Amino acid sequence: xxxxxxxxxxxxxxxxxxxxxxxxxxxxxxxxxxxxxxxxxxxxxxxxxxxxxxxxxxxxxxxxxxxxxxxxxxxxxxxxxxxxxxxxxxxxxxxxxxxxxxxxxxxxxxxxxxxxxxxxxxxxxxxxxxxxxxxxxxxxxxxxxxxxxxxxxxxxxxxxxxxxxxxxxxxxxxxxxxxxxxxxxxxxxxxxxxxxxxxxxxxxxxxxxxxxxxxxxxxxxxxxxxxxxxxxxxxxxxxxxxxxxxxxxxxxxxxxxxxxxxxxxxxxxxxxx
Amino acid sequence: xxxxxxxxxxxxxxxxxxxxxxxxxxxxxxxxxxxxxxxxxxxxxxxxxxxxxxxxxxxxxxxxxxxxxxxxxxxxxxxxxxxxxxxxxxxxxxxxxxxxxxxxxxxxxxxxxxxxxxxxxxxxxxxxxxxxxxxxxxxxxxxxxxxxxxxxxxxxxxxxxxxxxxxxxxxxxxxxxxxxxxxxxxxxxxxxxxxxxxxxxxxxxxxxxxxxxxxxxxxxxxxxxxxxxxxxxxxxxxxxxxxxxxxxxxxxxxxxxxxxxxxxxxxx
Numbered sequence: 001x002x003x004x005x006x007x008x009x010x011x012x013x014x015x016x017x018x019x020x021x022x023x024x025x026x027x028x029x030x031x032x033x034x035x036x037x038x039x040x041x042x043x044x045x046x047x048x049x050x051x052x053x054x055x056x057x058x059x060x061x062x063x064x065x066x067x068x069x070x071x072x073x074x075x076x077x078x079x080x081x082x083x084x085x086x087x088x089x090x091x092x093x094x095x096x097x098x099x100x101x102x103x104x105x106x107x108x109x110x111x112x113x114x115x116x117x118x119x120x121x122x123x124x125x126x127x128x129x130x131x132x133x134x135x136x137x138x139x140x141x142x143x144x145x146x147x148x149x150x151x152x153x154x155x156x157x158x159x160x161x162x163x164x165x166x167x168x169x170x171x172x173x174x175x176x177x178x179x180x181x182x183x184x185x186x187x188x189x190x191x192x193x194x195x196x197x198x199x200x201x202x203x204x205x206x207x208x209x210x211x212x213x214x215x216x217x218x219x220x221x222x223x224x225x226x227x228x229x230x231x232x233x234x235x236x237x238x239x240x241x242x243x244x245x246x247x248x249x250x251x252x253x254x255x256x257x258x259x260x261x262x263x264x265x266x267x268x269x270x271x272x273x
Numbered sequence: 274x275x276x277x278x279x280x281x282x283x284x285x286x287x288x289x290x291x292x293x294x295x296x297x298x299x300x301x302x303x304x305x306x307x308x309x310x311x312x313x314x315x316x317x318x319x320x321x322x323x324x325x326x327x328x329x330x331x332x333x334x335x336x337x338x339x340x341x342x343x344x345x346x347x348x349x350x351x352x353x354x355x356x357x358x359x360x361x362x363x364x365x366x367x368x369x370x371x372x373x374x375x376x377x378x379x380x381x382x383x384x385x386x387x388x389x390x391x392x393x394x395x396x397x398x399x400x401x402x403x404x405x406x407x408x409x410x411x412x413x414x415x416x417x418x419x420x421x422x423x424x425x426x427x428x429x430x431x432x433x434x435x436x437x438x439x440x441x442x443x444x445x446x447x448x449x450x451x452x453x454x455x456x457x458x459x460x461x462x463x464x465x466x467x468x469x470x471x472x473x474x475x476x477x478x479x480x481x482x483x484x485x486x487x488x489x490x491x492x493x494x495x496x497x498x499x500x501x502x503x504x505x506x507x508x509x510x511x512x513x514x515x516x517x518x519x520x521x522x523x524x525x526x527x528x529x530x531x532x533x534x535x536x537x538x539x540x541x
Contacts, residue, residue: 009363013356024397075292082289105477108512112299213386230388250392
């Protein structure tokens with residue numbers, strides 16, 4: 001069909017996206033450089049470097065995101081590897097079990113950790129009953145709880161693409177290595193693992209981007225004691241209105257997220273080819 | 274797995290199963306908790322009752338949040354499906370200048386961290402007077418659902434042989450008639466899947482809603498704000514209903530896609 005007709009099909013959505021998505025984002029980018037007295041200023045960005053509270057939030061965001069990402073890699077890789085070894089039927093079951101939590105509200109999944117990790121929760125009562133600890137371990141309302149909750153919520157984002165990439169590794173390549181006398185350990189580290197590294201990196205970057213913008217889990221499991229960038233933004237918008245400052249922080253987060261996304265696309269393309 | 278001794282294989286199995294348990298433990302906990310007779314968050318529950326379901330269905334605030342959630346999800350998912358479906362068709366059926374940029378724009382709400390979308394929409398809506406309005410809520414949810422619709426339908430339309438449409442045209446059918454009578458019936462399962470995905474994504478949305486909804490209360494927004502204040506077991510009943518609803522919707526999608534042979538283990 002002619003391009004002019006096609007444009008007719010596309011333009012209603014395009015109009016909606018421009019008005020309700022692109023324009024607000026551009027307005028936000030502009031507001032970050034807007035001085036209260038009017039005119040251009042970079043003071044909102046200068047504030048970020050000067051005020052220790054911003055640097056502290058940035059530090060804890062990076063720390064929690066990094067640890068949650070590493071935990072995802074350590075849990076997700078063996079899980080995907082194990083799924084690869086299952087029969088096709090069992091694989092479909094396992095994939096269903098990974099996908100279901102992915103679609104269940106993040107609130108539900110975060111809430112459950114209060115029950116599991118609380119002072120009278122399952123983990124603490126079990127540890128106390130086993131005589132391993134006398135006092136309950138404080139999992140909640142600190143960075144540990146937030147990290148556990150985030151690792152849990154994000155795991156499907158790493159496992160599903162990684163598992164798909166592992167399925168694409170040709171078994172004959174591994175058989176060839178075995179027929180040449182390579183022991184199982186060598187086959188894994190010298191043949192299988194290197195073939196899955198791009199998918200692992202892509203998944204880890206995706207998880208890291210999502211962690212940076214996490215809002216619900218830190219708000220609930222951190223109980224006001226763990227502040228991540230999103231919770232700071234919430235305060236700057238809804239509690240102490242400092243919209244220009246919030247815009248500057250959002251802009252910075254957007255730039256970082258898009259840069260990491262570009263890296264993700266690079267590795268993801270290598271997986272596809 | 275090639276070769277490897279029994280010990281290594283067992284270790285991988287243990288690690289894999291532990292990972293899977295870690296993943297689904299929240300769902301396994303919440304469901305029995307919702308039938309607990311106790312107020313305290315003890316697991317396993319000391320006795321069984323339906324009191325938290327009664328508390329949920331008997332509370333007009335929860336019921337009104339439910340009505341808002343359902344109506345916003347219904348309207349926004351249909352809007353996303355209609356606009357997204359037309360756009361996906363246009364994108365796949367003709368070469369357009371800047372096609373890549375346009376498609377990237379449609380998928381962007383999924384890539385940009387949601388908290389940034391929330392901040393931007395708050396500021397933008399405050400400027401044009403949509404903050405705290407039903408229309409603003411629906412439009413925001415539509416924009417957030419559009420990427421899912423585009424991703425599901427562009428793949429489906431690409432897989433649909435354009436020659437079948439050409440046959441219809443050559444027999445004198447108009448473009449609109451062809452879409453309604455030829456394309457839609459063939460892609461019905463995919464369209465339905467896209468609609469379900471859009472519906473769930475709107476029904477579960479909490480971050481943007483929390484920023485822009487004003488006095489409008491949706492189920493996730495209400496849950497979120499209750500969770501921050503205090504632990505109320507009514508939440509477990511809401512959570513269980515949400516899990517059941519999500520599983521039913523996903524099962525419907527799986528059955529439909531299986532019928533068309535499009536179910537893949539790698540599909541989200």
